[in-house]
Amino acid sequence: MRGVFWREYLDWAVRNLPFYVQPILLFGMSAFFFFFAGSVRRALVSNLTLALPGSSRLTNHFRAFRTLLNFAWTITDAAKFKLTKFEFDYEIDGAAFLDELAAAHGAIVLTAHMGSYDLGAAIFAQKFQREIRMVRAPEADAETARHLQSSLRAAGDGAVKIDYSAAGALLSFDLLSAVRGGGIVSIQGDRIIPGVASAEVNLFGQTVSLPTGPFTLALVAEVPIYPLFFIRAGYRRYRIVTRAPIHLRRTSQSRDADVATGLETWRRVLEGTITEYWNQWFALVPIISSHAKN
Amino acid sequence: MRKTERRFYFALPRLLARAGGGNDSAAETNWLEANVAGGLIHGIAYLFAAWLFLGGLRFWQQILLALPLAIFVWLAWLVILCLNAFLIRLLRACGLFRRIADDRAQSILINLMITAFAIQLLREGWWFGLAGTIWIVVLTLNLLAAIILAFLHRHETAAT
Numbered sequence: 467m468r469g470v471f472w473r474e475y476l477d478w479a480v481r482n483l484p485f486y487v488q489p490i491l492l493f494g495m496s497a498f499f500f501f502f503a504g505s506v507r508r509a510l511v512s513n514l515t516l517a518l519p520g521s522s523r524l525t526n527h528f529r530a531f532r533t534l535l536n537f538a539w540t541i542t543d544a545a546k547f548k549l550t551k552f553e554f555d556y557e558i559d560g561a562a563f564l565d566e567l568a569a570a571h572g573a574i575v576l577t578a579h580m581g582s583y584d585l586g587a588a589i590f591a592q593k594f595q596r597e598i599r600m601v602r603a604p605e606a607d608a609e610t611a612r613h614l615q616s617s618l619r620a621a622g623d624g625a626v627k628i629d630y631s632a633a634g635a636l637l638s639f640d641l642l643s644a645v646r647g648g649g650i651v652s653i654q655g656d657r658i659i660p661g662v663a664s665a666e667v668n669l670f671g672q673t674v675s676l677p678t679g680p681f682t683l684a685l686v687a688e689v690p691i692y693p694l695f696f697i698r699a700g701y702r703r704y705r706i707v708t709r710a711p712i713h714l715r716r717t718s719q720s721r722d723a724d725v726a727t728g729l730e731t732w733r734r735v736l737e738g739t740i741t742e743y744w745n746q747w748f749a750l751v752p753i754i755s756s757h758a759k760n
Numbered sequence: 761m762r763k764t765e766r767r768f769y770f771a772l773p774r775l776l777a778r779a780g781g782g783n784d785s786a787a788e789t790n791w792l793e794a795n796v797a798g799g800l801i802h803g804i805a806y807l808f809a810a811w812l813f814l815g816g817l818r819f820w821q822q823i824l825l826a827l828p829l830a831i832f833v834w835l836a837w838l839v840i841l842c843l844n845a846f847l848i849r850l851l852r853a854c855g856l857f858r859r860i861a862d863d864r865a866q867s868i869l870i871n872l873m874i875t876a877f878a879i880q881l882l883r884e885g886w887w888f889g890l891a892g893t894i895w896i897v898v899l900t901l902n903l904l905a906a907i908i909l910a911f912l913h914r915h916e917t918a919a920t
Binding site for chain 1: 769790791793794795797798799801802834837838841845862863864866867870
């Protein structure tokens with residue numbers, strides 16, 4: 467199920483097929499992946515069990531299918547924007563915070579594997595004429611990574627630049643320089659990969675590890691963190707959800723304690739957003755087994 | 761923020777919107793159009809496949825094969841859409857379809873195919889015939905609406 471073939475097929479379909487055949491094709495594709503990408507299905511069910519306690523396993527299977535269908539729509543919409551510059555309808559939840567972010571001299575956008583973060587970054591860059599550096603987990607497949615990179619470059623007209631979180635210390639200095647220079651850096655803060663600095667928090671009553679990099683960067687660069695999510699709100703319609711910025715201050719305590727304060731605020735935002743938009747939490751690996759240290 | 765254009769897939773809803781005092785400019789942001797038109801097209805294709813493959817079978821066999829047939833029809837769509845793309849290339853090499861975008865050329869081929877299926881269904885039993893009739897009526901009304909809208913737009917352009 468890995469490889470660039472699916473992404474290329476999607477690009478072909480977006481370019482070549484009329485919009486009215488897409489709903490049923492996407493439904494079929496989602497069903498195909500639901501049955502044949504077993505690890506993804508199990509991960510979604512496991513994460514939903516965490517986020518929505520008390521629901522039955524069967525119900526969570528239906529929910530996992532709904533999440534996959536939403537995922538199919540978001541990557542299709544992102545491809546459509548990239549290839550045709552189609553203008554999507556969107557509404558803003560937290561407009562004041564978004565305006566603040568657009569005017570900020572150096573800021574960190576903290577997001578999650580929710581909704582269409584690729585499309586969101588491209589639309590934000592276009593709307594506010596700001597460049598964004600997007601830090602993301604490396605793709606397992608090199609060709610897919612190249613395809614994704616060129617897609618984001620095309621969608622954002624060059625204003626969205628991708629960095630990979632596995633790049634190490636050099637990237638940290640690079641990002642620090644970028645935010646100090648007034649730039650915006652976007653980081654996904656709901657999953658960690660091996661080798662990335664993390665700390666344990668209590669998410670939905672379970673101990674999981676979340677990345678601490680964004681908070682350390684905010685503390686050192688003295689810039690605010692804006693939690694932002696680009697949620698699919700309907701057919702070709704999105705909602706930009708921006709929450710109150712997290713301002714980290716150096717206190718007399720240790721740096722770890724300051725980072726922990728920021729991380730706790732983020733955890734609350736993440737928990738609330740996942741609860742509200744569980745059908746768009748595209749964490750396709752189980753957050754507990756890969757990250758938790760019970 | 762919405763892209764508006766004069767070219768569209770479905771003229772009938774545009775004409776109805778105009779008659780109701782609304783805007784007839786089109787955008788592919790209409791959930792209802794995408795799903796109703798998509799559902800009707802896939803429904804006709806499914807019924808045609810059911811007539812072709814399940815026609816002579818007993819009722820319980822038809823029930824048993826209803827879901828596998830849906831999967832088969834979905835897979836067949838993937839193949840047909842690819843074949844259409846090759847056909848469009850071929851037609852362009854022959855000088856046809858050169859000024860039409862890929863998705864609109866696909867739309868023409870899909871509608872021709874579904875209309876052929878619907879004509880076949882008209883000759884069959886009551887349910888199949890009803891589905892075929894619905895398609896033919898909707899298609900005819902849509903074509904009429906397209907002609908009326910084209911005439912109105914030309915008239916408005918000339919007036920301004």
